[in-house]
Amino acid sequence: MTSQSEPLLRPQNGGLYCSAGDFFIDPLRPVERAVITHAHSDHARRGHEVYFAARPGVEILERRVGTKKTTPAIHGLEWGEPVRFDSVEVTLHPAGHMLGSAQIRVESDAPEHEVWVVSGDYKRADDPTCDPFEPVPCDVFVTEATFGLPIYQWDEPAQIFKQIREWWLDNREAGRPSVLCAYSAGKAQRILAGLTEWTDDRALIHGAMVEYCDIYEAAGISLLPTEYVTDMDPDTDFAGELILAPPSAFGSSWMDRFDAARTGFASGWMQVRGIRRRRGYDAGFVLSDHIDWPALLKTIEQTGASRILATHGKTDPLIRFLREERDLDAWDLDDAFGADGPYPEGADIGWEASEDGGGGGES
Amino acid sequence: MRRFAELYDRLDMTTSTNAKVEHLVDYFEEAPPEDAAWAVHFLCGRSFERPVTTTQLREWTYDLADVPEWLFEECYITVGDLAETIALVLEGRLESATDEDLQLHEWVERLKELRRMSERRQRESITTWWRQLDTQGIFLLNKLLMGAMRVGVSSGLVTKALSEVSGLERPTIQHRLTGNWRPSADAFEQLVSDDTADVDQSRPYPYFLASPLQEDPDTLGDVDEWYAEWKWDGIRGQLIKRDGEVFLWSRGQELITDTFPELRDAGSMLPDGVVIDGEILAWRDGQPLPFSQLQKRIGRKNPSTAILREVPVSFLGYDLLEVDGEDIRDRPIEDRRRELDGFFADTHERFRLSEPIDADSWEELAEMRDGARDHNVEGLMLKRHGSPYRTGRKRGDWWKWKVEPYTIDAVMLYAQASHGRRANLYADLTFGVWDREGLRAEPGDLVPIGKAYSGLTDDEIAELDDWVKSNTIETFGPVRSVPPEQVFELAFAGLAPSNRHKSGIALRFPRIKRWRHDKSPDDANTLSDVQRLLEDHHGTVEADDSEPDPEQQTLFDA
Ligand SMILES: [Zn+2]
Numbered sequence: 001m002t003s004q005s006e007p008l009l010r011p012q013n014g015g016l017y018c019s020a021g022d023f024f025i026d027p028l029r030p031v032e033r034a035v036i037t038h039a040h041s042d043h044a045r046r047g048h049e050v051y052f053a054a055r056p057g058v059e060i061l062e063r064r065v066g067t068k069k070t071t072p073a074i075h076g077l078e079w080g081e082p083v084r085f086d087s088v089e090v091t092l093h094p095a096g097h098m099l100g101s102a103q104i105r106v107e108s109d110a111p112e113h114e115v116w117v118v119s120g121d122y123k124r125a126d127d128p129t130c131d132p133f134e135p136v137p138c139d140v141f142v143t144e145a146t147f148g149l150p151i152y153q154w155d156e157p158a159q160i161f162k163q164i165r166e167w168w169l170d171n172r173e174a175g176r177p178s179v180l181c182a183y184s185a186g187k188a189q190r191i192l193a194g195l196t197e198w199t200d201d202r203a204l205i206h207g208a209m210v211e212y213c214d215i216y217e218a219a220g221i222s223l224l225p226t227e228y229v230t231d232m233d234p235d236t237d238f239a240g241e242l243i244l245a246p247p248s249a250f251g252s253s254w255m256d257r258f259d260a261a262r263t264g265f266a267s268g269w270m271q272v273r274g275i276r277r278r279r280g281y282d283a284g285f286v287l288s289d290h291i292d293w294p295a296l297l298k299t300i301e302q303t304g305a306s307r308i309l310a311t312h313g314k315t316d317p318l319i320r321f322l323r324e325e326r327d328l329d330a331w332d333l334d335d336a337f338g339a340d341g342p343y344p345e346g347a348d349i350g351w352e353a354s355e356d357g358g359g360g361g362e363s
Numbered sequence: 364m365r366r367f368a369e370l371y372d373r374l375d376m377t378t379s380t381n382a383k384v385e386h387l388v389d390y391f392e393e394a395p396p397e398d399a400a401w402a403v404h405f406l407c408g409r410s411f412e413r414p415v416t417t418t419q420l421r422e423w424t425y426d427l428a429d430v431p432e433w434l435f436e437e438c439y440i441t442v443g444d445l446a447e448t449i450a451l452v453l454e455g456r457l458e459s460a461t462d463e464d465l466q467l468h469e470w471v472e473r474l475k476e477l478r479r480m481s482e483r484r485q486r487e488s489i490t491t492w493w494r495q496l497d498t499q500g501i502f503l504l505n506k507l508l509m510g511a512m513r514v515g516v517s518s519g520l521v522t523k524a525l526s527e528v529s530g531l532e533r534p535t536i537q538h539r540l541t542g543n544w545r546p547s548a549d550a551f552e553q554l555v556s557d558d559t560a561d562v563d564q565s566r567p568y569p570y571f572l573a574s575p576l577q578e579d580p581d582t583l584g585d586v587d588e589w590y591a592e593w594k595w596d597g598i599r600g601q602l603i604k605r606d607g608e609v610f611l612w613s614r615g616q617e618l619i620t621d622t623f624p625e626l627r628d629a630g631s632m633l634p635d636g637v638v639i640d641g642e643i644l645a646w647r648d649g650q651p652l653p654f655s656q657l658q659k660r661i662g663r664k665n666p667s668t669a670i671l672r673e674v675p676v677s678f679l680g681y682d683l684l685e686v687d688g689e690d691i692r693d694r695p696i697e698d699r700r701r702e703l704d705g706f707f708a709d710t711h712e713r714f715r716l717s718e719p720i721d722a723d724s725w726e727e728l729a730e731m732r733d734g735a736r737d738h739n740v741e742g743l744m745l746k747r748h749g750s751p752y753r754t755g756r757k758r759g760d761w762w763k764w765k766v767e768p769y770t771i772d773a774v775m776l777y778a779q780a781s782h783g784r785r786a787n788l789y790a791d792l793t794f795g796v797w798d799r800e801g802l803r804a805e806p807g808d809l810v811p812i813g814k815a816y817s818g819l820t821d822d823e824i825a826e827l828d829d830w831v832k833s834n835t836i837e838t839f840g841p842v843r844s845v846p847p848e849q850v851f852e853l854a855f856a857g858l859a860p861s862n863r864h865k866s867g868i869a870l871r872f873p874r875i876k877r878w879r880h881d882k883s884p885d886d887a888n889t890l891s892d893v894q895r896l897l898e899d900h901h902g903t904v905e906a907d908d909s910e911p912d913p914e915q916q917t918l919f920d921a
């Protein structure tokens with residue numbers, strides 16, 4: 001599948017721009033129309049005029065990009081519900097990364113145009129807090145490669161939750177609090193949901209997680225009962241409690257109240273012993289919301305895409321592997337639009353320089 | 364192997380020495396003795412013959428995981444540990460997980476069997492295990508296969524934990540772990556057994572430690588009352604031969620017999636029932652080598668023949684504590700030395716005596732001491748005639764008189780003809796430093812700071828003599844004044860305020876360290892530099908080192 005015509009999407013404003021439909025995917029700088037894969041801050045930013053996002057993720061997105069004064073204009077789309085931007089049709093499909101995380105499928109009316117799917121962040125592992133990833137056939141698959149090496153293969157999440165529960169109980173037996181660090185939006189709720197398989201003990205949560213937990217619960221996802229740490233008397237004896245905290249709280253004075261605490265970190269990076277050792281947590285739990293190596297290869301195959309554009313993380317090994325072992329036309333997302341890539345910049349394209357304006361281009 | 368795997372993880376994930384010892388204690392208390400024995404073996408970094416090569420392990424991994432070599436390399440770079448990289452890459456190949464949890468020693472048996480197999484069967488076995496174990500299991504199996512089990516635990520920590528488990532002293536455990544200790548259930552039971560008859564025969568005496576000499580040696584009285592020898596820059600040790608067995612102990616109470624097999628072999632020729640206090644030195648061609656050479660030997664048990672050849676060692680005896688099985692520490696030093704001199708050096712070429720140094724005066728000794736660095740020694744030891752071998756650091760009978768590190772650059776002012784061997788050569792020099800602020804002289808003048816008459820080579824002395832004779836300004840009897848053009852680096856033992864010196868400061872035992880042809884007189888130090896040295900050091904010479912030498916303590920713990 002070759003394409004001499006202008007590609008459907010092209011990097012701009014820190015995201016991908018579709019000139020045919022005049023919209024951006026996950027732009028970092030303010031634009032008029034932004035289609036957002038999910039509410040993590042490296043994908044969803046404040047200041048766009050209109051947002052499009054998957055219906056289940058609207059509340060989290062609102063929390064992320066809204067301010068006290070303004071409620072952002074967010075159009076919630078059902079899974080697969082088409083939305084039209086000029087000659088381009090866009091649909092959202094579950095990415096399984098967090099509540100409301102979406103892949104974005106883009107198709108043009110123009111004849112012989114490629115179908116593009118932008119994965120955003122995604123995973124194939126079980127996660128009761130969001131709709132499972134759905135492979136979407138396409139010609140060009142823009143995939144994340146955060147954990148793009150064969151050393152990253154995730155265990156069944158149920159195993160990890162069991163480990164966390166056992167660690168919690170061991171620490172309780174030793175009269176110690178367990179402080180588990182995890183990202184506030186998504187990972188923390190996934191842990192609180194996963195632990196319901198093993199216990200209905202309460203967990204204490206850091207302030208950064210409170211609203212996200214509320215949103216998840218409002219969406220009907222059952223979590224462990226939680227209490228907000230800051231609402232509690234600082235002289236409380238925290239021995240035996242599980243406390244969820246964002247990684248930024250690790251080593252901060254906020255931690256001081258948890259006497260003799262054992263600390264843990266839930267992340268895919270905990271897969272490697274050297275990293276576990278260096279981070280200084282007492283325990284590492286390999287729990288990731290990103291795709292691991294085998295699932296990445298499987299997904300690529302399932303999309304049927306002949307061109308793979310990789311982004312996020314160290315993309316080189318994945319690209320070489322796909323080219324040499326899978327015979328695919330794989331590129332680093334940025335390189336694909338460079339002089340040697342399949343989508344070199346045409347001299348006739350005037351919008352690359354218009355960094356400031358969201359609405360430039362040929363429309 | 365789960366119990367051992369858990370121990371491994373705990374040790375791997377903590378940097379706290381106390382926590383490590385705690386984990387080890389927990390393990391040794393619970394593990395079956397045969398496993399505990401092998402854990403001791405591996406954690407102490409003892410060798411285990413690899414049944415297969417790492418290249419083989421890699422190649423089988425590429426195939427089994429369907430990962431090309433270059434991609435495996437990428438993984439290895441990220442992970443940084445080969446055993447772990449293989450385990451992670453193989454994750455998910457699990458086919459027929461067994462609930463069977465083989466004990467550590469059972470795995471060891473399996474690996475021993477591997478050694479006798481053909482490569483095809485080795486591959487079959489290992490890849491089968493890889494398919495049956497979880498990641499942690501594969502990781503540990505790989506570690507075993509690679510004979511690389513160290514996990515931030517020294518044999519010192521293992522010994523400490525075993526000492527806690529057994530209630531025995533550490534040297535007892537160390538003793539039992541040396542020689543031909545082979546892991547087995549019995550061996551472990553014996554390791555922690557409280558019947559210590561086996562250990563008594565290896566037991567060293569507490570060392571007598573010298574105190575640093577901070578006063579003038581004159582305060583020790585007449586030089587004739589003292590017995591001087593070099594302070595060797597090696598590892599202090601006690602060499603023991605009892606009941607036909609040889610034991611070599613470091614000062615840190617570590618049994619190091621296996622580290623110096625050539626001394627063990629030489630020691631087997633000693634008569635039974637002797638204990639010799641002395642120094643292990645790297646030694647070649649009748650000369651001690653710098654300590655940095657000896658360092659290559661430290662911590663290596665059962666060293667290779669290559670390293671044995673590269674850094675040969677000798678044992679210099681300086682005291683005899685036991686002879687014919689009798690403790691003779693109370694006898695006067697002359698007695699003990701006479702006995703030692705009678706047999707030691709003749710026993711084996713690796714044995715030498717730390718020869719006494721004869722001197723008629725403290726000055727002469729000071730001069731020798733000043734040249735100590737050139738002989739790869741640290742200074743002098745002074746031992747009182749008639750003294751017994753005491754315990755610990757009792758002040759009074761043994762002193763170490765080290766070479767001091769203080770140095771300044773000074774300008775030669777006067778030269779005087781020397782006596783003795785250098786008679787009639789102008790090698791006895793007076794030096795000055797700049798008094799820029801006019802503290803003790805006219806501002807900008809040189810003020811005399813001290814005299815020194817040693818430290819130059821014969822060639823340098825000849826060159827200096829020539830220069831003095833052809834550049835003399837004035838002659839006052841045997842003394843000639845010279846233009847302030849030559850700069851010398853002076854080293855001295857210490858400095859003290861003094862009203863008898865024009866500079867107000869007396870240097871203790873200064874010597875010439877180097878003729879600084881590369882420096883102009885203006886580069887020389889000033890009187891205020893020297894005053895600052897005096898203030899910084901309160902006139903004392905050496906830092907008080909009443910604490911044990913940390914190096915000596917930790918040499919074998921590293
Ligand atoms: Zn994300």
Ligand SMILES: [Zn+2]
Pocket residue numbers: 040042043121312
């Ligand atoms: Zn992301």
